[in-house]
Amino acid sequence: MEGLQIAAAMHHFLDHLVHILMVGLEILGAVVIAYGAIVIFVRFLTLKYATPCTDMRIRFARTISLGLEFYLAAEIFKTVMIKEPADLISVAVIVVLRTVMAVVVHWEMKHDMETLKEEQELEHAQEHQHKSKPALDHGPVSLS
Numbered sequence: 392m393e394g395l396q397i398a399a400a401m402h403h404f405l406d407h408l409v410h411i412l413m414v415g416l417e418i419l420g421a422v423v424i425a426y427g428a429i430v431i432f433v434r435f436l437t438l439k440y441a442t443p444c445t446d447m448r449i450r451f452a453r454t455i456s457l458g459l460e461f462y463l464a465a466e467i468f469k470t471v472m473i474k475e476p477a478d479l480i481s482v483a484v485i486v487v488l489r490t491v492m493a494v495v496v497h498w499e500m501k502h503d504m505e506t507l508k509e510e511q512e513l514e515h516a517q518e519h520q521h522k523s524k525p526a527l528d529h530g531p532v533s534l535s
Contacts, residue, residue, distance in 0.1 A: 406472060413468040422460030427454025445507040452500035459493045 431451045435444060466486050473479050 407457050409468050409471050412464045413472075416461045416465035416468065420458040420465070423461060424455055424458035427451055427458070442506075443510050445503050445510055447506060448503045449500055452496050452503065456493055456500065459489055459496065463489050463493070 428451070431447050431454070434447055438444060438447075463486065466482060466489065469482050469485075470479070473482060
């Protein structure tokens with residue numbers, strides 16, 4: 392009888408621990424995404440459309456990807472607390488949706504990195520073209 396009470400107490404403790412870890416990971420995911428959004432928004436405001444914002448898009452996609460990883464970890468902890476088959480279906484759907492979002496963000500980030508590389512190559516070519524133009528001498532012309 393005492394062994395059952397100890398087991399029940401351990402189960403209760405583990406349920407609370409898993410719940411705390413799950414909530415903590417969800418909060419960390421939210422904080423990462425919110426912080427990243429604020430930092431990127433401030434950088435965007437300081438650009439004043441002077442340069443392309445592809446680099447910021449990549450940084451924000453990385454931030455979202457990291458935040459989604461925390462959310463996914465929280466969902467994994469949620470699977471420990473499942474008691475009914477309906478809960479398993481719900482968690483599975485959430486895990487699949489978050490995984491799909493992470494894949495889409497990763498794909499978009501890869502596309503943006505290619506765009507950034509093209510922008511840098513174009514900028515380098517323009518700088519090289521500007522430097523290679525000979526300076527025209529506009530001094531006085533003598534007709535003798």
